[in-house]
Amino acid sequence: MKLHKVYVHNDNIASFLCPCCEEAKDFDIGEYREADDPLHIEHTCKCGKKYKIRVERRRFFRKYVNLEGFYSWGDEKVKRPMLVRDLSRSGMKIEILDDMEISVDDRLFVDFKLDSEQKMKIRREVIVRTVYGKKLGTEFASRDPNNPFDKVFDMAIGNYTFHR
Secondary structure (H helix, E strand, O other), X not given: OXXXXXXXXXXXXXXXXXXXXXXXXXXXXXXHOOOOOOEEEEEEOOOOOEEEEEEEOOOOOXXXXXXXEEEEEOOOOOOEEEEEEEEOOOEEEEEEOOOOOOOOOOEEEXXXXXXXXXXXXXXXXXXXXEEEOOEEXXXXXXXXXXXXXXXXXXXXXXXXXXXX
């Protein structure tokens, strides 16, 4: 039986969409929110299909991708090549393709296009949170829900990452 992932919303509700009939089901996982072990739920959908579900406690869904793009550092005008390896509403993992020495808390500007129908161009400032060789875990520098630009960006990334 295949293990399906679901993600927890801020209200401790995990939503699952049956891949067979697309029936949505919400699970209240509040009592398990702080558990150290991964949470697994076995669910039988109304359509009769049985699923094992793994509850991800990440704040936002993460989509694994392979998108070409560029990054620049500070005020430099040079665009350096990178690959976007995963993407969520709060950040992304990138792989730099040159030999720059980048450290935690460095700020970069990233520039890439989504591979969706609209080919939306993303240009954002990110803060480096983790460094593993040439792979960098980053967080988007600005995520103000009251800023119209950030709201449009959040919606675009949210729609892109949710639709496979």
